[in-house]
Amino acid sequence: MKTKFIHPLWTHIPAILALLAAVVFTLRAMPLPDPAPLHFTWSGQPDRYGSPWMSAIWQAAISVLCIILSVVLDEAWARQERQKTFNWISLFDDVTVAALATVQITYVDMLASSNYVYPFPWAWTIVAAALAAGLAIVLERMRPFRRYESSLVIEDMGQVKVEVSRIVKAGQPLFYWEVQNPTYSRVLAVVVPLLMVVVAVTAWTEVPWFSVIMALVGIALALIYGGFRTIVTREAVMVRMGLLGIRLLRLKTSDITSVELHSFSPLKDFGGYGIRFNREMKAYFLKGDRGAKITARTGKKYLIGSDHPERLTTVISTIIG
Amino acid sequence: MLLSINEQDPRPVYVQIVNQIKEQIQRGNLKSGDELPSVRELAASLGINMHTVRRAYGVLRDQKILAFRLGQQAKVAKLRSQPASGEEVAAVLGERLQELLTEAFLLGLSPDDFRNLVNAQIYKLKEQPK
Numbered sequence: 001m002k003t004k005f006i007h008p009l010w011t012h013i014p015a016i017l018a019l020l021a022a023v024v025f026t027l028r029a030m031p032l033p034d035p036a037p038l039h040f041t042w043s044g045q046p047d048r049y050g051s052p053w054m055s056a057i058w059q060a061a062i063s064v065l066c067i068i069l070s071v072v073l074d075e076a077w078a079r080q081e082r083q084k085t086f087n088w089i090s091l092f093d094d095v096t097v098a099a100l101a102t103v104q105i106t107y108v109d110m111l112a113s114s115n116y117v118y119p120f121p122w123a124w125t126i127v128a129a130a131l132a133a134g135l136a137i138v139l140e141r142m143r144p145f146r147r148y149e150s151s152l153v154i155e156d157m158g159q160v161k162v163e164v165s166r167i168v169k170a171g172q173p174l175f176y177w178e179v180q181n182p183t184y185s186r187v188l189a190v191v192v193p194l195l196m197v198v199v200a201v202t203a204w205t206e207v208p209w210f211s212v213i214m215a216l217v218g219i220a221l222a223l224i225y226g227g228f229r230t231i232v233t234r235e236a237v238m239v240r241m242g243l244l245g246i247r248l249l250r251l252k253t254s255d256i257t258s259v260e261l262h263s264f265s266p267l268k269d270f271g272g273y274g275i276r277f278n279r280e281m282k283a284y285f286l287k288g289d290r291g292a293k294i295t296a297r298t299g300k301k302y303l304i305g306s307d308h309p310e311r312l313t314t315v316i317s318t319i320i321g
Numbered sequence: 322m323l324l325s326i327n328e329q330d331p332r333p334v335y336v337q338i339v340n341q342i343k344e345q346i347q348r349g350n351l352k353s354g355d356e357l358p359s360v361r362e363l364a365a366s367l368g369i370n371m372h373t374v375r376r377a378y379g380v381l382r383d384q385k386i387l388a389f390r391l392g393q394q395a396k397v398a399k400l401r402s403q404p405a406s407g408e409e410v411a412a413v414l415g416e417r418l419q420e421l422l423t424e425a426f427l428l429g430l431s432p433d434d435f436r437n438l439v440n441a442q443i444y445k446l447k448e449q450p451k
Contacts (some may be wrong), residue, residue, distance in 0.1 A: 160323070167325040175324045175366045177358050226394065229358070233366050245362065315323065 005071075006146045007078035011090055011139045012067055014132040015097040019063045022101035026056045029108045037116045038206070044119035050206055052111060059104040061199045063097040065192065070094075072184040076273060080265045080289060084145035091136045098132030099125045148289075157314040164318040174234050176315045178306055181227025182287040189225035189242075193218035228286050230304055232315050237294065239284045239304055248275060248284055249304075255297045259316040261309055262293035292316060322351055322358075326367055334369055338377035343386065346397060347446070357387065357395040 026032075037046030038054055070093030077087045106121040167174045196218035200211040224242045231238045237256070239249040266289060270276035276283045285291055285305020292313045294302045306312040324341050326334055345351040357363075360378065364371040378395050381387040389395040405413070425435045 163323065170327065170329075172325045172327055173367045173369075175322075175358075175363060177322045177324075177363075179356050181356065226356075229362075231358070231362070231366060240362075245359070 005075055005078075006148050007071075007074040007087075007090075008143055009071065011074065011136070011143055012070060012093060013139065014094040014135045015063070015067050015070070018094070018098040018101040018128070018132060019060065019067070022059060022063075022104040023056075025105045026108050029112050032108070032111050033114070036111050037118070040118045040120075044117045046116050046118070048206075052108075054202060054206060055104060055107055057202050058199065059100050061195050063100055065195060066093040066096045066100075068187060068192065072187070075184065077267060078146070079148040079287075080267050081145065082147070084143075087140060090140050091133050094132040094136035095129045098128045102128040157310050160311055160314045161318050164315050168234065168319060174232075174319070176230075176232035176312070178230040178308060178312060179227055180230075180286040180288070180305060180307065185224060185227050185286050188221055190222070193222040196221070228284055228305070230306065230312065232312070232319065234319060237304070237316060249282075249302060251294060251296060251302065253316070253319050256294055256316065256320050257297055258295045259313055259320065260293050261290065261313045262303055263290050264303065265289060322355075324363070324367065326369060335373050335377040335380065338363075338374065339380050342377070342381060346386065346400070351397050353397050353399050355397045357397070359394065 032052040034051055035049040036052035037048070038050040038052075039046070039048035041047050070090065073092070074087060074090045077085075077089060102121060102125045106124060107118065110116065110118045164174065196214045200214040200218065203214070204211045223244060223246075226242050226245075228248070229240045229245070231240065234253065236253060237249070237251045238247060240246060241248050264270070264283075266273055266285065270278055270283055273286050274284075276285075281293065281301035281303050283291070283303035283305065285303070288305050288307060288309075290309040291303050291305040292309055294304065294316065296302070304312065322342075322345050324338060326337060330337055332340075342351065342357070351357075357378070358366075360371050360374045364374045367374075378387055378389070382389060382395075385398055387395045388398040404410075422435065425438070430438070
């Protein structure tokens with residue numbers, strides 16, 4: 001299924017331009033001295049040496065991560081908008097990448113001058129970040145408002161109800177299955193871990209503890225590959241996650257007192273996507289703004305996000321009678 | 322995706338799974354690229370043997386309805402954009418159609434009755450909610 005971005009990708013142009021500027025400046029400054037100073041004291045004196053590419057690879061990798069994260073967050077913001085609002089989070093990648101690019105450019109400039117003293121360029125960094133923020137604010141204001149409609153299709157559930165009733169009355173085993181595996185979660189599970197492994201390998205000789213953390217976080221992210229799966233049988237409603245099918249929720253159908261269709265705002269009601277809590281309920285969703293709200297005999301409430309919330313609600317309600 | 326196993330049905334369980342997955346695709350409940358449950362997950366939930374599910378998935382893969390490689394999640398394959406050639410239609414449907422016509426004849430149906438039956442079934446499929 002094709003994913004159309006509601007939040008236009010051109011709003012990330014300042015970040016992409018800053019990244020390209022740093023890459024081009026670094027490539028034009030070749031050949032760089034090797035070994036080169038990599039770390040500096042507060043006064044700007046070098047205190048550790050290594051390959052000059054370390055800095056370039058780190059800056060590029062962290063910038064790409066910031067841009068990917070920002071695309072995901074902006075898209076999540078745009079999909080829950082009911083009217084145009086100014087998304088301050090959209091400035092995150094532009095400011096961060098511009099600051100990183102400034103540090104990289106001034107660092108390469110210092111290497112090219114052969115005078116290895118590098119006081120941190122606060123002024124240039126602040127100016128570049130402010131310029132990027134200014135351009136990003138203009139682009140965010142220019143961004144058109146597009147209402148996310150795909151989850152507003154109302155399905156006729158009469159036939160589903162008849163079918164499930166027939167299966168339940170006949171005492172046959174039943175299996176209902178749904179997947180929420182949006183593009184951003186695939187990117188988080190595949191692209192980001194790969195980038196983290198690259199960073200971990202390049203950093204291994206210099207900062208091994210950081211490499212270990214990056215590798216562990218990368219492996220943890222890879223495990224979310226496959227998204228959330230909702231399974232309904234005659235006996236239970238289950239939500240499983242990721243590559244290993246880790247069980248997030250298992251509710252016996254005999255313990256469910258009611259189920260209803262529920263609309264929500266992912267950001268306003270739960271502060272994001274994934275396994276979320278609020279005062280009323282525990283929720284499991286990776287996309288969309290509708291789902292099945294289940295009330296258990298214990299009084300606890302659970303929300304299972306769904307691409308077909310009417311169907312999911314109908315199946316559960318028919319099973320519990 | 323909604324599946325169930327009918328123990329009263331004389332057809333083998335794997336055939337029931339194959340037919341139900343095809344129906345879900347035909348109704349639009351499953352679309353090209355949609356992921357299917359793992360063999361283990363489906364077998365455990367329906368209380369059937371894993372080999373049965375594996376056989377059903379294998380049949381659907383051979384018919385190019387599912388796409389998967391060893392160890393990969395099964396997905397609905399890209400559906401045809403063009404109707405199959407006359408030869409392929411004859412190879413896949415010819416024999417079964419002949420069987421149905423024979424059954425219809427033995428039930429005392431005329432060719433017109435059979436045509437009406439087919440038309441009614443097509444109309445029912447079109448009207449069926451997704």
